[in-house]
Amino acid sequence: MPDFDLSDVEVIVRDVFGDRISDVTITIEEKSSRGGKHYLAIVKAPGYETDSALLDFNGHAELTLLLDPEQCDCPTMEEAQAAMLATKLANSWVAGQPVASRANATPVVLHPDRAWYRCEPGLKDAVAYSKAFSDQPGGLHEPPDDRDWDQRGSFKTLEPACSLQLVFWQAKNGWHYFEADIDVNNTLAKHLLDVLLIHPLTGQPDPRVVAQLLVLHCGLPMEFAMTPLDSGG
Secondary structure, three states: OOOOOHHHOEEEEEOOOOOEOOOOEEEEEEEEEOOEEEEEEEEEOOOEOOEEEEOOOOOEEEEEOOEOHHHEEOOOHHHHHHHHHHHHHHHOEEOOEEHHHHEOOOOOEEEOOEEEEEEOOOHHHHHHHOOOEEEOOOOOOOOOOOOOEEEEEEEEEOOOOOEEEEEEEEEOOOOEEEEEEEEOOHHHHHHHHHHHHHOOOOOOOOHHHHHHHHHHHHOOOHHHOOEEOOOOO
C-alpha cells in the first residue's frame, strides 16, 4: 500500500494551452523497481491521448495531455496561415494604429508561407520609424508575380519567436503592397521538423499537430486550436 491514502490522490491535468481538463478518468497502478514501489497515475480524457504521471510521496502529480489527432477538428493549413497572419497584423501597432487597419483585410496573393496585402502609401515609413520593428534584409524575398515591382524596405517585429516580417513593395502602377510572413526561431523550427515524424511514410506534417504549435508559439487564435470532437457527433 502507498504511504498516502488513495482518496487523497490529486492529479492536475492540463492541455497544451495550459487550461485545466476536468473530464478525466484516473487509474492508479503499482510499479516495482530496484528503488522500491512507486505509483503511476494513468490519465484518460475524451479527445486526448492517454498518458501517465508518477505520483510523488504525497500522492500528487501534474500532467499535460496532447489532443488525439484522430479525434479532433482543426483548420486546414491555409486557414491557419491566413488566421495567424491576420492576428499578427492586428496585434502589431505603428503610429497608434494596428498594421491591419492600414491595409486591405483580404490578401491579394496568399501562398502557403506568406501573403501580400495592398496598403496605404505611408505605412512603410510608419513601420520604419516604429520602435516595434527593426530593419531586416529583404534580399531573399521576391515579388508574387512577374510584373515590375520595386522593393521599398523590409522590417521585422522584435519577438524572439514567431516574429512578423513585412517586406514593402511598390508596383509599376503606383500601388503599395507589403508581403507578410512569420519567422520562427530555431527551437520552434525544430519542433515543426519533429512533427514530420507524425507521417513518416508521406513526409508531410499532420496539420492537427502543427495547429497546436501555431497556437502555442505563433499567436494563432484560440478558435483555431484543435478541440475534441463532440462525443455525440
